[in-house]
Amino acid sequence: MPRLNTMPMGAFVLGVAGLVPFLGFAALSVSGTDGGFGMIGLSPRTILSAYGAVIASFLGGIRWGAAAARSAGNADYLLAVVPSLLAWAALAVPAPWDLRMLGGLVLLWGVIDQDLSRRGLAPPWMGKLRLILSAVAGVSLLVAA
Template sequence: MSADHRRLAHRLAYAGLIPFVVGCALIWLIGNRDLDQHAFVSLAMSAYAGLVVSFLGGIHWGLSFARGLPGRKPLAWGVLASLLGWLGVLMAPYAGLALHGGVLIACYAVDRRVYPQLGAGDWLTLRFRLTAVASLSCFLAAAGS
């Protein structure tokens, strides 16, 4: 991967944190003053978190196919992550956002073990930073819901 492509990937990854941080801030700023807006922002943040969790699971499918790795674990994890992301969206925001925060951490824990085997270990520093901000945003948003 070229340096320009890598830089772009980093910028886009950090931009992907905007909905987490803004959503969390809005949940706390709106509070109980406007229940409709609060519910909308909570659902929007939960849906985004669910999409990100599903995306993280899908990376395992992509890397597994690209590297031609045998075995079921990357494929099973990809589906499990998507199902957990979906489940979190279906739950009440205070519970679903907490689940999303926990699943984001679980995704990172799985990635720490699997990425080096798949030739993607150099992405773990970025993954840690993204996970720290996204999961903290989910936990704080859950507390404000």
């Protein structure tokens, strides 16, 4: 049985791989080129915004899953839906506020989720990984805004 403080390689590799769209589409957005996505009617900024909203929703799912696995209280379930609702709202606000809102949300959620490890709802490695991933993703969104 793996130790709880040893980060699984799959979590690390997939987490880092999940940063590629943030970094790539933020770079395209800042550079002003569309990377060929204009041919299909999309801009890198639009793709980045949609990806940021999907990942923000995923972050809420992490809390929901942790709460369900450890029989946490109702507050955790309520808190788990906040990222999805705020991400959905971010898709409705005009640029640059959409990416600013998503960037702030992802950064803030990396900090908020630190309580999962402290309370024993997630393994210790998860808090560290979440901070790093949230920092890179959140800053990418803010830079592209």
